[in-house]
Amino acid sequence: MATLTKQEIGTVLAKQGILIAFALFMIGFTLANAKFLSPDNLFSVVRSSTILGVMALGVTFVVISGNLDLSVGSMMSFSTIVVLDLHDKIGPLLAIPAMFAMTMALGAMIGFLVGYLKLNSLIVTLGMLSAIHGLTLTYSGGKNMDIDNKDGTWFDVFGQGSALGIPVPILIFIALAALLGLLLAKTPFGRKVYAVGGNGTAATFSGIHRARTVFACYIISAFCVATAGLIQASRSMGSQNTVGQGMELEVLAAVILGGASLMGGSGTIFKTVIGVLILGFIQNGLLLMGLQFYVQFIVTWIIIILAVWLDIAAKRGRLWSPIA
Amino acid sequence: MKTGALSEALKKGGIWGFIVLELIFFSVAGQFLSLSNSAFMDLDNMLLLLKQSAPIGIIAMGMTMVMINGNIDLSVGATYAIAAIVLLDSMTWPIFAGLGDWVILMSWTLALLVGTALGALNGLIVWKTGVDAFIVTLGSMLGFRGLVFMFNGENPTSNLNWTLVDFAEAEVLGLATATWFLLAVTLVVWFIMTRTVHGRNAYAIGDNREAAVNAGIRVGPHMMINFAIIGFLAALSAVVFYSESGSVNPNDGQLFELWVITAVVLGGTKITGGAGSPIGTFGGVIAIQLLRKGLGHIGADTSTVNLVIGLILIAVLFIDRQLNVKGKQELRI
């Protein structure tokens, strides 16, 4: 009986470990600085996490399908720059769909290379990271993009507006998370994503079109990136080419923190959202505690490895790896 | 059978063919676009190329081993920066004050030890926790960089020691010090991977870890040794480079992992492990350096360089796939 209870505790830990860790962080930071739990601060953390969060939603699909997307950072800078540039040229009403189309075309290209041609996703997206960065620089001529008439446009609504007292970016994030969460958890497509990532061969043997599924995941990822770019552009109404650079790893860290396995086949949208919030609150908490930025690097390092380790350990039922 | 032999030859020698293409292209394009009076394929320029390949090239040899073994190391850039800081800072430590120029030897040893230890730490975590190397080294890429900043804040760490600079700039038999290091490392890694038990086991583990375990190979220690070696080589690369330049910014080495992985993959090492060769990697390193140098030679700007290098990486992967394409009668999964 005792072993059973122990196993049960293990199962709970394995399933909810990330939530428990999250709660512990919140308590710790609140003890360190009372302001941490103030509504203002919570709001501000969530708002500043939305861009990372929206991208992480899409990458969750890619990771569950058993692939990687390292190009989201430079793709986000591409969409930000493009939408800002087009805003003044063709107006926001046309600029937004045009930007979405261009970003999703890039996503389709990656999806084609990884899904249909079965090229390794790490290398493909690494190549795209560099190539899209070059594309953005060529497009912008290396210049900052700024909207000329910042007061005469409704474009700022996505990043700075609010409805019912809640900032629009947070609403977009919640809406997208709910939508994609349902898509992943409740629809046939979502089931196929898990199957393809869990065992691509078995999925094929069950009549699932693996290439099509992977392709769709990259399209979703690109859609999320475009949304993030839109929020970013609307929030700052102007941008540098470096926006989003290096975010691919942060996004990946959030998804992994949420418990998605890089091997594919596991993870949920809800857990990714928790992962995003943990990263956001760590950053914010350490800043509030007045710690140097590099401490944040080191703490994130430790947290990522501990989180993934405990996750794996709980799944295999033993702490240390069986590797001889 | 003939097509098979041809594609086999292409696969093995592809990277060298690519290098030849680059040389021809830049020589011709350079005639029209470059302002330089000297030809691109000038001997001095080529010797310079070898020297400039050293920082990436030395690390790439380690990455070849780690990737053949079926792992990956994203933290090499940060290890490189830490080793550089240890090297430059330790020269001013009071305990070494009486050593004169012998301090160089101490500092070198220290830097290499630190690099090896950090690599081994990565390996130990991968081994003992069973967490994927990608995640472990993604984490330590951040963590090690944090250590770099902890050391000296945002300021560069500098110590220009002219004895050291003169040594690093010296040329023996026409080859720069850095070139000698690159060649030696390539040779040693080639020897380890093809002529030792450790090398053969590394291939076996990367090819099929379960089968390797069943064959009685102890997977963990081999992985850890390879991580220790890449840590050592990242430190060696720093030692060679910073002996000459004498100052390290805390963000030096960022994106090195990207370049190194690119070179290794260009050189034909499989990202999933089990196949690859240090000689191919050497070709990959040269190809990248040639590309950078050539694009500079013909006056391409940063954006073009990024675009071209990204696309070439994908193209190489694509061509590799086409060369390995299975017959229509093969299983489609």
Place this chain on the structure above:
Amino acid sequence: MGDIALEVRGLSCGKNFTDISFHVRRGEVLGFYGLVGAGRTEIAETLFGLRDPSAGEILLDGESVRIGSPADAIARGISLVPEDRKGQGLVLGMNCRDNMTLPQVDKMRSGPFIAQGTEIEIFDKYKDQLDIRTPGWRQQVGNLSGGNQQKIVIGKWLSMHPTVLIVDEPTRGIDVGSKSEIHRLLRGLAAEGYAVIVISSEMPEVLHVADRIVAMYSGRIMRTFTSEEVTEDNLIQAISGIKAEAAA
């Protein structure tokens, strides 16, 4: 015995197999016997749309068809229980129910979502019918015994109501009790009117289960035995490449 469900004429696939012709009727179990590498699995994979044939014809209910993908094969009523259960048959990290309903996940809809009720009904039905021993549908398939895992795969395909059920090495790595259970099951399926193809490397298995046995050697069919003709000796001779006449 019923009509011919599947007929294959002169089917070849590169170096894998050459000039294969056979047919299988509804209500019949056709056994494929041979050494590993004789090309039996490759035939199954070709019929299931995983390989392109280089020559020959496949007829389903007398109609010539081209099968381009597993989805194609499934739609036409062909199902394959693959040889490698863990590698090809199951997504080990998924639960029992999801594995079983995977091929028809697109069909069980209520609005845009998967109809959970239908799914659980399907699972419960085959859990009872095949006597699958699992605490419930939430159980991860990886935690089940080999025999129960195999039943999940078989249940997966029965729930698709195929015409032709191909079973590759149905009892490899399964305990003795489950083995005979699966043999009974295969006979029962034939009795219900399925056309069943059993590929096996175990002689007692084919002798016990099959109505007719196709003996293969090196990518070719050596001889097709009826259950009256077959003996252990002539079967062994056939799969070793020795012509029956020469031996006689």
Place this chain on the structure above:
Amino acid sequence: MKIRTILAASTATTVLAGAAFAEAHGPMTIGITQNNVGVDSYQTTYEQAFIAAAEANDDVDVVVLDAGGDVARQIAQVEDLIQQGVDSIIIWPTNGEAVIPAVRKASQEDIPVIVTNSNIAEQGFDFVASFSGPDNITQGSRSAEIMCDKFKDMGIAEEARVVQISGQPGYTTAIERAKGFEDRLPEVCPDVTLVETQPGDWNREKSQQVMEAFLTKYDDIDGVYSGDDNMGVGALNAARAAGREGIIFVGATNFSVGYEAMEAGDYWGSIYQSPVDDAEAALQTAIDVLNGEDVPFLNYFDTPKITQDNMGDFTKPVF
């Protein structure tokens, strides 16, 4: 050649001098290795202005390279330029010390080196013909003065609290500006406290995040000094979103976004620094050195204070 010489002679003396060099040697080839062109529009505008200035001058050919922020690549580029036999090298150092040996190599080959924008360390001064660029320490102290003067006007110089958002860790410009500001502020306004400094990496979004945390952490912030206007505007956005008014924003390197924010009355002041001036000064210094003219070793171009009060005297930056 002759006609061109005459034409040149009739325009400007400097060009005349260039022509004289050209007479003797053919057109002079000047190589430049820039720090990281893609990273912000200052560097991009600098590059374009440099190329434009060179094209306008018939006696100069330029080889323009970009180190992409990577020291190793920059050293390789200096070696390449030496190997190509250029007449002079302009370098925008990625690291003020690491490039010294490479610069020494150039000077050993008798190729004069001009450092631009951000200087190298003193140890390397022997190998350098001249530095041309802004005086970043002075810029930092000027920003401190701008902020202090404003506080005095507002009558809060006794108690004001300031936060700083610095540039990319490790870059000389970031370090020098912070140093100038931190040293000068207590001299002019001894009672103003600098509460905290965090890096914003020259990045508007990063700086916005940093400022959001500052705003939560400190209820009382009177001034924000940021290492450039790009970051300053990011901080301004954060303050605006949080509804915190009355904060005095002072930056450096007046970008067009900063200029606009000043026009709108949201942003108090900055340092006017034109990348066009920067680029032209660097090219001119190189030409002067090649022509054997006397060039001051520290050839600063002026970077005046710009605030809401005097911004009418300056044209809006193009970058």
